[in-house]
Amino acid sequence: xxxxxxxxxxxxxxxSDWTNWKFVMSNHLRAKDCFDVVDGSTKKPDEKDASYKSxxxxxxxxxxxxxxxxGQTYLTxxxxxxxxxxxxxxxxTLCETKDATHSFALSERFFNYRMESGISMNDYxxxxxxxxxxxxxxxxxVPS
Numbered sequence: 001x002x003x004x005x006x007x008x009x010x011x012x013x014x015x016s017d018w019t020n021w022k023f024v025m026s027n028h029l030r031a032k033d034c035f036d037v038v039d040g041s042t043k044k045p046d047e048k049d050a051s052y053k054s055x056x057x058x059x060x061x062x063x064x065x066x067x068x069x070x071g072q073t074y075l076t077x078x079x080x081x082x083x084x085x086x087x088x089x090x091x092x093t094l095c096e097t098k099d100a101t102h103s104f105a106l107s108e109r110f111f112n113y114r115m116e117s118g119i120s121m122n123d124y125x126x127x128x129x130x131x132x133x134x135x136x137x138x139x140x141x142v143p144s
Contacts, residue, residue, distance in 0.1 A: 013071035018095035019133040025069060034062040038084040059084055096137050103140045110135055110142075 009028075012021045029035035036042040037058045044059070045051045062084035070078065070091075077094060081087045110131045115124045132142045 009069070011069050011071045012074050012091070012095075015095050015097075016134075018091075019130065019137055021069070022095075022137075025066070029062060029065060032061055032065065034058040034065070034084070038062045038066070038088045040085045040089075044083070063087070103135070103138045106131070106135050106138055107140060 009024050010017065010021070012018065012025075026035060029038055037055065042055065045055055066078075066084055066087050067075065074091065074094070078087045078090050081090055110128075113128065113131060115121075135142045
C-alpha cells in the first residue's frame with residue numbers, strides 16, 4: 001500500500017504572507033493536478049460531458065486544499081465562493097493590491113530598507129527578495 005505524505009505549510013493569515021503562500025500553493029496544486037481548474041485555464045465542462053466527473057474530482061480536491069490552507073479571516077472572505085476559481089480570484093483581489101498608493105508604500109519600504117545589526121546576510125537578502133516579489137505582485141517594476 002502506498003503511503004500518503006502529509007503536506008504541511010503555513011496557512012494564509014496575513015496579506016504580507018500572500019507572495020510566499022501563493023508560490024507554495026500554486027506548486028502544490030500543480031503537483032495535485034488541479035491548478036488548471038483553480039486558475040481557470042480548464043473550464044467546467046457540461047455535466048453530460050464525459051470529462052465532467054474527472055473535472056469535478058479535481059475541483060473538489062482544489063477546494064479542499066485551498067480551504068485547509070486559509071486562516072479564519074480569509075476563510076470568511078471566500079466562504080460564499082462556489083468554485084476553486086472563485087476562491088483564487090477573490091484571494092488575488094484581496095491580496096494583490098495594485099493601486100498607486102500601495103505600490104508607492106511598497107517602493108518606499110523597499111528603497112529605505114537597511115540591514116539591521118544582528119541580522120544575518122541570508123536573512124537580509126531573503127527580506128529584500130520578499131519585498132521585491134511584493135512589488136512585482138503589485139505591478140511595479142523592480143530594478144535588478
